[in-house]
Amino acid sequence: MIELGHFAAFLALAAALAQGLFGLTGQRRLAGLAAYAGFAVMTLSFLTLVVAFARSDFSVALVANNSHTLKPMLYKVAGAWGNHEGSMALWCLVTLGFGAAGALWMRTGRDLFEARALGIQGLLAVGALAYLLFASSPFLRLDPAPFQGAGLNPLLQDPALSFHPPMLYLGYVGYSFVFALAAAGMMEARVDSVWAKEARRWSLAAFIPLSLGIALGSYWAYYELGWGGWWFWDPVENASLMPWLIGAALLHSVVVTEKREGFGAWSALLAVLAFLFSIMGAFLVRSGILTSVHAFAVDPERGTLLLFGLLTYGGFALGLFALRAPKLAGGKPWVLLSREGALMANNIVLIVAALTVLLGTLFPLMAEAAGRTISVGEPYFNLTFTPMLALLLVILPVVQAWAWGKADLKAWSKWAIGGAALALVFLALGVGFWDISIGAALGLALGIWLVFGALWEVKRRAITPGRIFRLPPRVWGMTLAHMGLGLFVIGAVVETTGRYETTVALAEGGSGTVAGWTLTLDQVRAIEGPNWYADRAQLMATRGGAKAVLAPTKRYYPAAQMPTTETAIHKTGTGDLYAALGEQRIVDGEPRWVFRVYYNPLIDMVYFGVILMALGGAFSLWPRRKA
Amino acid sequence: MRARTRRLYTFGIAALLLLAAAVLAFFALRENANLFYTPEILAEKGQPEDGKVVKVGGWVEPGSLAYSEDGATMIFTVIDNSPHTIRVSYTGIAPDLFREGQGVVATGQFGPEGAFTARQILAKHDENYQPRELKPLDVAG
Numbered sequence: 001m002i003e004l005g006h007f008a009a010f011l012a013l014a015a016a017l018a019q020g021l022f023g024l025t026g027q028r029r030l031a032g033l034a035a036y037a038g039f040a041v042m043t044l045s046f047l048t049l050v051v052a053f054a055r056s057d058f059s060v061a062l063v064a065n066n067s068h069t070l071k072p073m074l075y076k077v078a079g080a081w082g083n084h085e086g087s088m089a090l091w092c093l094v095t096l097g098f099g100a101a102g103a104l105w106m107r108t109g110r111d112l113f114e115a116r117a118l119g120i121q122g123l124l125a126v127g128a129l130a131y132l133l134f135a136s137s138p139f140l141r142l143d144p145a146p147f148q149g150a151g152l153n154p155l156l157q158d159p160a161l162s163f164h165p166p167m168l169y170l171g172y173v174g175y176s177f178v179f180a181l182a183a184a185g186m187m188e189a190r191v192d193s194v195w196a197k198e199a200r201r202w203s204l205a206a207f208i209p210l211s212l213g214i215a216l217g218s219y220w221a222y223y224e225l226g227w228g229g230w231w232f233w234d235p236v237e238n239a240s241l242m243p244w245l246i247g248a249a250l251l252h253s254v255v256v257t258e259k260r261e262g263f264g265a266w267s268a269l270l271a272v273l274a275f276l277f278s279i280m281g282a283f284l285v286r287s288g289i290l291t292s293v294h295a296f297a298v299d300p301e302r303g304t305l306l307l308f309g310l311l312t313y314g315g316f317a318l319g320l321f322a323l324r325a326p327k328l329a330g331g332k333p334w335v336l337l338s339r340e341g342a343l344m345a346n347n348i349v350l351i352v353a354a355l356t357v358l359l360g361t362l363f364p365l366m367a368e369a370a371g372r373t374i375s376v377g378e379p380y381f382n383l384t385f386t387p388m389l390a391l392l393l394v395i396l397p398v399v400q401a402w403a404w405g406k407a408d409l410k411a412w413s414k415w416a417i418g419g420a421a422l423a424l425v426f427l428a429l430g431v432g433f434w435d436i437s438i439g440a441a442l443g444l445a446l447g448i449w450l451v452f453g454a455l456w457e458v459k460r461r462a463i464t465p466g467r468i469f470r471l472p473p474r475v476w477g478m479t480l481a482h483m484g485l486g487l488f489v490i491g492a493v494v495e496t497t498g499r500y501e502t503t504v505a506l507a508e509g510g511s512g513t514v515a516g517w518t519l520t521l522d523q524v525r526a527i528e529g530p531n532w533y534a535d536r537a538q539l540m541a542t543r544g545g546a547k548a549v550l551a552p553t554k555r556y557y558p559a560a561q562m563p564t565t566e567t568a569i570h571k572t573g574t575g576d577l578y579a580a581l582g583e584q585r586i587v588d589g590e591p592r593w594v595f596r597v598y599y600n601p602l603i604d605m606v607y608f609g610v611i612l613m614a615l616g617g618a619f620s621l622w623p624r625r626k627a
Numbered sequence: 628m629r630a631r632t633r634r635l636y637t638f639g640i641a642a643l644l645l646l647a648a649a650v651l652a653f654f655a656l657r658e659n660a661n662l663f664y665t666p667e668i669l670a671e672k673g674q675p676e677d678g679k680v681v682k683v684g685g686w687v688e689p690g691s692l693a694y695s696e697d698g699a700t701m702i703f704t705v706i707d708n709s710p711h712t713i714r715v716s717y718t719g720i721a722p723d724l725f726r727e728g729q730g731v732v733a734t735g736q737f738g739p740e741g742a743f744t745a746r747q748i749l750a751k752h753d754e755n756y757q758p759r760e761l762k763p764l765d766v767a768g
């Protein structure tokens with residue numbers, strides 16, 4: 001079976017080569033056919049891998065190393081991409097999938113351009129497939145086959161984590177097609193409105209799953225690690241945040257190219273960078289040069305190959321850019337205070353923000369090369385990344401009303417007074433009543449400001465209330481995304497500054513208090529699951545008349561010889577009461593169980609904000625109704 | 628506005644922001660990059676200034692683990708290949724793989740008496756994951 005998959009992957013490599021050759025020689029139809037064929041055979045290849053995992057075929061080395069017969073079916077299947085080789089197979093599949101989707105859905109009416117884009121996508125697939133087949137093959141057999149597999153890392157045995165890698169890869173690899181479009185556009189020195197229309201759609205197609213993938217990963221970290229937080233500025237989180245920031249910049253710049261034929265070179269450059277940052281993310285995570293849960297392929301050779309790929313793609317695209325950028329048209333005239341100027345500011349801030357994240361992520365490596373061991377954590381990012389972004393968000397509601405070419409600045413004083421009043425009200429409330437920090441009060445004001453600004457923009461564009469529902473979908477998309485951003489800011493500020501955490505060690509029948517809740521430990525029972533056994537605590541939580549039962553659990557996976565924390569979360573409507581069970585301690589001869597208990601206010605708003613952003617992206621993809 | 632003037636402004640603003648970011652990053656890194664201490668390095672370099680967040684790494688000395696009266700705080704000794712030790716206290720759940728004799732990396736602050744108060748503890752993950760900062764402990768013969 002798996003040999004069929006192996007063979008199919010070679011066929012996919014041949015198809016991708018054909019796609020590259022046909023594409024670059026300008027044969028749109030043949031390149032498209034090759035793209036379909038490549039995607040079809042790679043799907044077959046990937047399916048054989050999934051089937052091997054589903055059937056626990058331990059004669060396949062990858063299955064033996066990463067699966068176990070006692071695992072629930074969902075995790076057997078998800079195990080196919082829960083390891084380095086399998087995830088590279090997924091990467092290849094998605095690369096070819098975007099090629100096929102591009103062949104099917106590109107609508108520029110420019111055959112040579114589309115052929116070249118497919119050709120470049122084909123070559124990107126060749127690179128990925130060669131890496132898969134020759135440096136990290138998932139198709140190898142074991143002889144003799146073991147009776148039992150080594151099991152999946154139990155931390156990854158989780159529903160959110162099953163879908164996190166495919167989502168993230170749809171995002172990362174989605175930018176490969178945006179990269180191909182940019183390279184093809186630069187080859188013919190035509191990065192104009194038609195190009196931008198196409199590039200915008202594919203940028204959205206990558207941005208939506210990337211956002212959701214990051215959110216899934218963050219949600220997993222929130223409830224599985226038992227640390228109470230949702231973002232730890234871990235290198236791998238940063239690796240996914242950087243392409244997201246560049247992708248967000250691209251979405252805004254490409255609009256200028258579409259509507260005003262401006263920023264052409266800039267948009268092409270961002271399109272290239274978005275993909276390069278995606279590969280860099282893969283390189284940082286997979287090479288093992290950074291310490292992380294994701295570093296499951298600590299293999300210098302693979303890291304070197306990925307770095308080689310990054311340099312090849314980067315050298316090619318940036319060289320092409322240097323050659324062609326001066327030839328790209330400049331677009332319609334504009335002054336600094338205009339929608340173009342505002343979007344340019346957006347781009348500069350997002351890129352500088354991405355660079356500060358890059359610096360914070362790579363600094364420990366640079367220091368290590370200089371012989372010092374240090375690490376960079378949350379305080380660094382709070383001091384650099386956060387103010388940068390806050391600056392951008394403050395001006396957002398004001399400048400999104402600005403016109404193309406030259407803004408009408410009549411209303412600026414009203415905005416300034418309104419904004420200052422809002423900030424002052426929250427400062428007074430925050431310091432006077434809520435007893436929160438100045439930063440938290442201003443952060444809250446900023447979130448409200450964004451939500452209000454998004455709604456105001458709808459009102460401004462609709463002019464009369466009756467026309468609100470006749471606004472084009474992309475206006476709704478923008479509104480939802482900006483509102484989501486505002487809600488995210490509110491959630492993030494409240495959760496980060498208002499989080500309450502404590503540790504209690506309880507004997508059975510004992511109780512303690514956390515954030516107004518009284519927690520009583522009823523009992524701790526031993527239970528068993530399909531491939532684990534566990535201690536499960538039963539905590540009664542009461543506050544006033546409110547009652548809840550929390551059952552935090554500590555699982556132990558014998559196959560991997562590893563315990564995991566299953567947190568218990570009670571949603572109070574305004575936040576999460578969150579408990580994690582620790583180890584048993586003998587204190588003064590009496591056994592006690594230790595609990596880490598958190599109250600995380602408004603945590604759901606963080607995720608709801610991101611989902612709204614993704615939904616906004618989906619609306620923006622929706623084609624405009626024909627009048 | 629002429630394209631050249633506009634470009635000048637654009638680059639000016641971008642350069643200004645980049646400069647601001649660089650300055651911010653410089654100070655943030657100087658203040659917040661956590662230095663790493665093993666018992667040996669601590670003995671060599673002396674204690675960092677009060678309140679500075681640093682990392683401490685080494686092995687949990689077998690038999691050193693004790694708890695506070697309310698049971699919420701764990702106290703243990705970190706050792707390395709040198710004769711020096713660091714006393715670490717941590718209020719919270721021990722990481723899943725925390726064991727006496729295992730590698731551990733703690734983030735926190737030194738107190739006046741040289742005792743280290745950790746606010747986060749990471750333990751050795753599995754055979755494939757070793758805190759990068761730790762060199763293997765010599766097995767005493």
